[in-house]
Amino acid sequence: MSAVAQRRTWRHPLFRQGVADMLGTSLGIAAWGLVTGVAMVKSGMSVPVAVVMSLLVYAGSAQLAVIPLLAAGAPLWVVWLTACCVNLRFVIFSSLWRSYFQHLPLRQRLAIGYFSGDVIFVAFMKRFPEPRPGKGQVPFFWGAATVNWVAWQVPSLLGIALAHAIPLSWGLGFAGVLALLGVLLSLLVDRATWTATGVAATAAVAAFALPLKLNILVAIAAAVAAGLLVEAVQTQRTLAADQEGAP
Amino acid sequence: MNSDDLQAMLAIGGLALITVLTRAFFMIPRREIPMPGWLRRGLKYAPLAALTAVIAPEVFMTQGVLLTTWQDARLPAVLCACAYYFYRRGILGTIVVGMLVYLPLHVGLGW
Numbered sequence: 342m343s344a345v346a347q348r349r350t351w352r353h354p355l356f357r358q359g360v361a362d363m364l365g366t367s368l369g370i371a372a373w374g375l376v377t378g379v380a381m382v383k384s385g386m387s388v389p390v391a392v393v394m395s396l397l398v399y400a401g402s403a404q405l406a407v408i409p410l411l412a413a414g415a416p417l418w419v420v421w422l423t424a425c426c427v428n429l430r431f432v433i434f435s436s437l438w439r440s441y442f443q444h445l446p447l448r449q450r451l452a453i454g455y456f457s458g459d460v461i462f463v464a465f466m467k468r469f470p471e472p473r474p475g476k477g478q479v480p481f482f483w484g485a486a487t488v489n490w491v492a493w494q495v496p497s498l499l500g501i502a503l504a505h506a507i508p509l510s511w512g513l514g515f516a517g518v519l520a521l522l523g524v525l526l527s528l529l530v531d532r533a534t535w536t537a538t539g540v541a542a543t544a545a546v547a548a549f550a551l552p553l554k555l556n557i558l559v560a561i562a563a564a565v566a567a568g569l570l571v572e573a574v575q576t577q578r579t580l581a582a583d584q585e586g587a588p
Numbered sequence: 589m590n591s592d593d594l595q596a597m598l599a600i601g602g603l604a605l606i607t608v609l610t611r612a613f614f615m616i617p618r619r620e621i622p623m624p625g626w627l628r629r630g631l632k633y634a635p636l637a638a639l640t641a642v643i644a645p646e647v648f649m650t651q652g653v654l655l656t657t658w659q660d661a662r663l664p665a666v667l668c669a670c671a672y673y674f675y676r677r678g679i680l681g682t683i684v685v686g687m688l689v690y691l692p693l694h695v696g697l698g699w
Contacts, residue, residue: 364680365678365679365680365683366679366680366683368680368683368684369679369683372683386596387593387596389593390593390596390597390600393597393600394596394600394603397600397601397603397604398600398603398604398607399604399607400603400607402642403603403606403607404603407599407603411596411599417595417598417599417602420599420602420603421599421602421603421606424603424606424607425606425610428606428607428610428611429610430634430638431610431611431613432610432613432614433631433634433638434611434634434635434638435610435611435612435613435614435615436613436614436621436623436631437631437632437634438612438614438615439614439615439621442615443615447616447618450612450615450616451608451612451615451616453612453615454608454611454612454613454615455607455608455611455612457611459635459638459639459642462635463635463639466632466635511691511694511695512661512690512691512694512695515646515662515665515686515687515690515694516683516686516687518642518643518646518647518662519665519666519669519682519683519686519687520679520682520683521639521642521643522643522666522669522670522673522682522686523669523673523678523679523682523683524639524679525636525639525640525643526670526673526674526682527673527677527679528635528636528639529636533633534633534636537633537636537637538636538637538640541636541637541640541641541644542640542641542643542644542648543644544641545640545641545642545644545645546644546645546648546649546654549645549649549652550652556641556645557638557641557642559641560637560638560640560641560644561633561634561637561638561641563637564633564634564636564637564640565627565630565631565633565634565637566630567633568630568632568633569626569629569630569633572629
């Protein structure tokens with residue numbers, strides 16, 4: 342992006358909207374970042390390596406999954422395969438990002454991909470439910486992405502610096518779970534979404550023993566099937582009611 | 589920097605690449621990817637399913653096993669957090685209320 346285009350992006354009113362939409366959850370993201378920073382150093386990683394990892398990898402769930410593997414000296418392909426599997430949900434999200442951002446040049450699409458976390462995705466889909474390009478989407482994205490980046494990196498670096506002063510036994514990371522819970526509750530709007538969530542929770546717990554966090558994928562597949570099923574049942578009921586009501 | 593650190597840096601380089609490639613995956617090809625309509629509709633349940641799949645084990649399991657006791661700080665914390673959310677619809681408050689219930693029970697009583 343040119344300097345002029347950049348200035349236009351962050352002066353846009355929707356940039357501020359993106360910032361505002363993310364502020365509530367940022368406390369949870371921050372707690373999660375802090376815990377990840379502490380966990381890296383406590384696993385025996387040296388401080389410079391932990392700093393580089395936080396700044397470059399920028400993926401909380403993948404980092405937490407590979408930290409024990411790196412500490413145990415697992416082969417690189419195991420580390421990378423694990424990260425790929427934990428990130429598979431983002432592959433699914435990217436198919437939805439595509440409907441908004443495909444008209445942009447490849448370099449911007451890659452940048453958007455790199456900076457898009459779970460919470461940004463949810464905030465964006467709530468603001469722009471219609472899967473097609475529209476005005477203000479790019480500034481909104483960068484507003485949300487900026488908050489997400491700062492709310493993650495600052496506490497993560499703080500956690501690295503103060504690793505030995507912050508006890509993990511307090512369970513501060515639970516604030517991250519609560520933030521995701523708040524985001525999840527805001528998505529539950531009808532019978533189909535409630536059913537899909539119930540099915541996903543059951544599947545994720547039942548399939549927890551699967552390696553490489555594949556239980557997340559099992560839960561997604563089960564929830565998509567459940568959501569579509571509820572939609573189909575509801576459509577049939579409306580059709581039947583229409584037919585009865587017809588003269 | 590020793591050889592362990594070099595190995596770690598190599599791992600990190602790969603992990604950063606994985607972050608970009610997985611998150612941008614379907615945005616990378618230029619041409620349209622054919623996808624059946626039912627799948628396109630069904631994918632709107634993917635984000636909430638992914639969130640649920642991350643949260644549920646963190647709330648209902650300890651060390652990979654389903655909770656066997658009610659005396660766990662996470663359960664009342666989640667209940668109060670949900671109640672607050674449906675009362676006020678604010679995410680920040682949901683986090684604060686949940687932690688206010690969780691921390692005393694967890695740190696104080698060891699639940």
